[in-house]
Amino acid sequence: MIIKYKILFTLIFSCLFSVQSFSKEVKKPLKVGIIGLTHTHVHWIFGSESRGDIKIEGIVEPNQKLAKNYSDQYNFSLDIVYSSIEEMFNEVNPEAVTAFGTIYEHLEVVEAAAPRGIHVMVEKPLAVNMEHALKMKSLAKKHNIHLLTNYETTWYPTTHKAYQLAKNENFIGDIRKIMVNDGHKGPKKIGLNEEFLQWLTDPIQNGGGAETDFGCYGVNILTWFMDGKRPESITAILRQFQPENNPKVNDESIILLNYDNSLAIIQGSWNWPIGRKDMEIYGENGVIYADNRNDLRIRISKGYDKYEEQVMHLKERNAPYDDPFALLGAVIRNEVQLNEYDLNSIENNILVVEILDAAKKSAKLNKTIYMDK
Known part of the structure; x- marks a missing residue:
């Protein structure tokens, strides 16, 4: 009887351990790169990182003074700041990037990220005109990435x-x-x-x-x-x-x-x-x-x-519908599927x-x- 209880206890413990391991795997932060710091909505993603949904792996910002200002405010190392998208992608491999530069630069971000299979979220609106928008859509479809637009x-x-x-x-x-x-x-x-x-x-x-x-x-x-x-x-x-x-x-x-x-x-x-x-x-x-x-x-x-x-x-x-970067991670990991005109x-x-x-x-x-x- 004692042996049976030991076997049962072992099985229960193994199941609990498996569930806990799975939960930890599901909740693993999304690796994100930030491209640009000139859009002040970027405060949003720095403020959201503490939720645990994302981890900022790298930042692209050629303006070192601006990068230093954000570094002082949010206590990140300037070692993760790069002067170009190419430089960041050569050093880190994010699952997604978020664009916080000009709207005109959104196309450049998708052109750099999509061929690498890196998902993109841009600040509103999607693009400066239809020519840019259609190029971005084509790249996203060709390389099978998610391309989301964030509105407050x-x-x-x-x-x-x-x-x-x-x-x-x-x-x-x-x-x-x-x-x-x-x-x-x-x-x-x-x-x-x-x-x-x-x-x-x-x-x-x-x-x-x-x-x-x-x-x-x-x-x-x-x-x-x-x-x-x-x-x-x-x-x-x-x-x-x-x-x-x-x-x-x-x-x-x-x-x-x-x-x-x-x-x-x-x-x-x-x-x-x-x-x-x-x-x-x-x-x-x-x-x-x-x-x-x-x-x-x-x-x-x-x-x-x-x-x-x-x-x-x-x-x-409720999460992940209360935060853009939590939702981005949920979409990428197929936990949430957006309807066509969401x-x-x-x-x-x-x-x-x-x-x-x-x-x-x-x-x-x-x-x-x-x-x-």
């Missing part, structure tokens, strides 16, 4: 709750209009650092001004809400209200997307008196206000001007670039642009 609003609990209520539950009836508002006072007015300011206000390196920087948020969300359906037409107004601060680009944008049974108004601006990232979804019976990251309101119509209101303060989403997906973000290109054309020609089916 993707991680807002309110973004997903609004989608659930409006789309999955039809809580406010058929959607008739969506308004998305994003922006702030302007890069110079909010005191953006010089390295970021130089290229963010450059039409080549950024691909435009506020319509690119903040208009892309709304287009991304609308493409998701519409399941990848193309708008029938696009009409845009682009203006420059701060020539002293943004002499080369427009700082105000209104983009109207006309769908077969609904409208979308996207306002991306460097002229808001306050910073904002919010949206309003109007249905036949009510409206959903996603006021910020965590606060959401629902108003259901009662008569002419009365309504019942429900107010929600939402908790953060917020991060290549299909969604190719269409985002196409719509932004059409918006710029509309404003330039002062006419409505009709999309091909």
Whole structure:
């Protein structure tokens, strides 16, 4: 009997050890390289490393002074900083790279990473124009890599709750209009650092001004809400209200997307008196206000001007859906499979670039642009 118990104990211990070993293997941090430090969203990945989802293996940044500033702030060795992508790839072998340079440089990152089978996540938007976007898509497909685009609003609990209520539950009836508002006072007015300011206000390196920087948020969300359906037409107004601060680009944008049974108004601006990232979804019976990251309101119509209101303060989403780099690792390791027009997906973000290109054309020609089916 004692021998039987010993055998049983050994088997249980072996199973527990196997489960623990498997868990540790699954949770092994994703090896990541950072390409560029001039986009201040790079603070995000340095702040996320402590979660344990990723390990930063190398950094590409030719500006040694800028690299030293980040090294002092986040306590990493300058030994992992390289002056070029090639130099980093010769020394380290990351599973993925994240692009935190100019939008124009996104293509260069994919051209370097894709042939090596290294996955890529870029900051929004995907590319400066359709020519770059299509090259990036082709490279990703040819070399079988994941190419994700990161937006701040993707991680807002309110973004997903609004989608659930409006789309999955039809809580406010058929959607008739969506308004998305994003922006702030302007890069110079909010005191953006010089390295970021130089290229963010450059039409080549950024691909435009506020319509690119903040208009892309709304287009991304609308493409998701519409399941990848193309708008029938696009009409845009682009203006420059701060020539002293943004002499080369427009700082105000209104983009109207006309769908077969609904409208979308996207306002991306460097002229808001306050910073904002919010949206309003109007249905036949009510409206959903996603006021910020965590606060959401629902108003259901009662008569002419009365309504019942429900107010929600939402908790953060569960991992890996609460962090871009955790999700990147989960996608690469086949723990999560993105739907075709998910917020991060290549299909969604190719269409985002196409719509932004059409918006710029509309404003330039002062006419409505009709999309091909």
